[in-house]
Amino acid sequence: MILNRISVLNYKNLDQVELSFSPKVNCFIGQNGMGKTNLLDAIYYLSFCKSAFNPIDSQNIMHDRDFFVIQGTYASDDLEQQEEIYCGLKRRTKKRFKRNKKEYERLSDHIGLIPLILISPSDVDLISGGSDERRRFMDVVISQYDRSYLEALIRYTRALEQRNALLKAEEEPDSALLDVCEELMAQSGAVVFQKRNTFVQEFIPTFQHYYSQISSDREQVDLSYESHALQGDLLEQLKASRPKDRIMGFSLKGIHKDDLTMRLGTFPIRREGSQGQNKTYLIALKLAQFEFLCRTGSQTKPLLLLDDVFDKLDASRVEQIVKLVAGDQFGQIFITDTNRDHLDRIMQKVQGAYKVFDVVDGSINERIH
Numbered sequence: 001m002i003l004n005r006i007s008v009l010n011y012k013n014l015d016q017v018e019l020s021f022s023p024k025v026n027c028f029i030g031q032n033g034m035g036k037t038n039l040l041d042a043i044y045y046l047s048f049c050k051s052a053f054n055p056i057d058s059q060n061i062m063h064d065r066d067f068f069v070i071q072g073t074y075a076s077d078d079l080e081q082q083e084e085i086y087c088g089l090k091r092r093t094k095k096r097f098k099r100n101k102k103e104y105e106r107l108s109d110h111i112g113l114i115p116l117i118l119i120s121p122s123d124v125d126l127i128s129g130g131s132d133e134r135r136r137f138m139d140v141v142i143s144q145y146d147r148s149y150l151e152a153l154i155r156y157t158r159a160l161e162q163r164n165a166l167l168k169a170e171e172e173p174d175s176a177l178l179d180v181c182e183e184l185m186a187q188s189g190a191v192v193f194q195k196r197n198t199f200v201q202e203f204i205p206t207f208q209h210y211y212s213q214i215s216s217d218r219e220q221v222d223l224s225y226e227s228h229a230l231q232g233d234l235l236e237q238l239k240a241s242r243p244k245d246r247i248m249g250f251s252l253k254g255i256h257k258d259d260l261t262m263r264l265g266t267f268p269i270r271r272e273g274s275q276g277q278n279k280t281y282l283i284a285l286k287l288a289q290f291e292f293l294c295r296t297g298s299q300t301k302p303l304l305l306l307d308d309v310f311d312k313l314d315a316s317r318v319e320q321i322v323k324l325v326a327g328d329q330f331g332q333i334f335i336t337d338t339n340r341d342h343l344d345r346i347m348q349k350v351q352g353a354y355k356v357f358d359v360v361d362g363s364i365n366e367r368i369h
Contacts, residue, residue: 001083001114001300002332003043005073010065011045012038013362021332022355027343028336029367030359036336039364040118040305043334046072046085047116047303048140049097049107057089066091074114077300077331085114108154112144115293115302119286119309126285127270127278131259138196138260141203141289145296152191159184160256168249178242186235189255193229196258199292200225206291211284214320221281222263228253275312283309283321290330301331308336 008017013035028036037053041060044052051060061068067090074083089095097104104110125133143150163181166173204223211221228237237253245251262269262281269281293302306325310318325333336359337343343356356367 001303002075002077003072003303004075006043006046007069007071008039008042009070010062010068011042011070012060012062014038014042014364015062015362017362017364019357019364019366021334022353023332025326025333025335025354027354027356028334028359028364029338029340029343029356030336031338034359035362035364036359037120037307038362039359040120040307040334040336042070043072043303043305044116044118045070045087047111047114049087049095049110052118052120053122057095058091061089061091083113085110108150111150112147115144115300116305117286117290117293117302118305118307119283120305120307121311123282123286124278126282127262127273131257134260134262135256135258137285138199138258141292142195142199144293144302146195149192149195152188152195156185156188156192156255159188160251160254164250167245167251173246182235182238185238185251185254186233189229189234192255193227193234193258196227196255197225197229200260203288203292207284207288210287210291210324211280213324214280214284214317215277216316216320219277220265221269221284224261224263225258226261227255227258229255229258276314276317279309279312280317287324294329304330304333306333306335308338310337310339 002023003021004023005020006017008014010016017039028039030036041051041053045060050057054060067088069086069088071084071086074085075081076083084098084100086098086101087095097107097110099110099113126137139150139153143153159181163178163185166178166181200223207223208221211219228234231237234254238251241251241253245253264273264277264281269278273281290302290304304325309321313321324330325335335343357364358367
C-alpha cells in the first residue's frame, strides 16, 4: 500500500498539515519535540485506529482544541485501486472511522487493510518491559494477516474478564459460571496459542537472518515462546488453579501470561546486551515482521516507519540498515532523524524518487532538492 497524501488537523502538536508523499522514501528532519514522531503516529493511527504512544484518544487532541481529524489517501502497489481513510474524534464523543466515506461498524474490521511496521525508541519496552509488551508484539503481527486470531483473542479476553470478576467477588462464585468461563478460555486460548506458536517458529529464522546482516555476524541471537499451554491442557490447568486464583482474585494460568524469551547468545539480552545490541535486536525483530507479513499472503507491502532508528548504533550497523531499507524488498518508507548526514547516506542509495521534509514546531514543509 502507498500513502499518497495525508491531512492532519489538531493532532498533538500538528495544527494543520497537508502533505503529498513519494511512493518510495520520505525523510523528516528536525530537532526533538518538533513533531516528526507525531506525524508518523498520525500515519500509524490510520492503520490501527489508535495511537502507537498514547491509548487515551482525547489526550491526542491538540491543547485548547475540541477535535482532531486525520485523513489519508492510499493507492494499491499497482496504483489501480484507491482507498480514502478518515478518522475524526471530538471530545467526549466516540471516534469515527470511515473507509471511502462509509463508516465502520466495528473498528476491528479495519485492522489489516493497511499493514504497517513502526520502529521507534519506545520499542525498547519489548526487551526491558513486562510480558504485556511482548504479547502485544505477537498480537499486532498475527492480527494483520489472520482475522480469526483477533476474534479468538477477543473471545478469550472477555471470558478472562468474566472469570476474574467472579474470583474477585466477596461471595463464593457460582462454580457453574466458572465452568463456562474456563471452557471459553480454554477453547479460544487453544486457538491463540496454536497461532502464536506457529508464528514464532516460522519467524525465528527470518529474525536471526536480519540480526546477522545488521551486526555483520558479530553475535548470535535467539527467541523462544513461553506459554502455560506448553505445559498441558489449558482447561485442566484453569480448574486446578481455582483455589489459588480465588485467593489472589485473578487468573494465574492462561495464554494472557504468555511471553517471549529474548536471548543474546545463551543469556537474556535485557541483562547482557549493550544499547547498540538491544537496538539491533529490536530493528531485526521489526524488519523480520515486515518480511513475515509479506510472506503470509498480504496483498500489499506494509508501510515502514523508522523513527530515530540510528541513534546508539555504530557506523557499521547504520551502514547495514541503510543498505537494507534502500533495497527493493521494501515498499514505501518514512524516516525521521535529527542528523541530516544519516539521511543523505540513505538518499545516495535510493533508486528512484524521494522527498525530504523539514519539521519545525509542528509545521512540516517539503524541501526542494
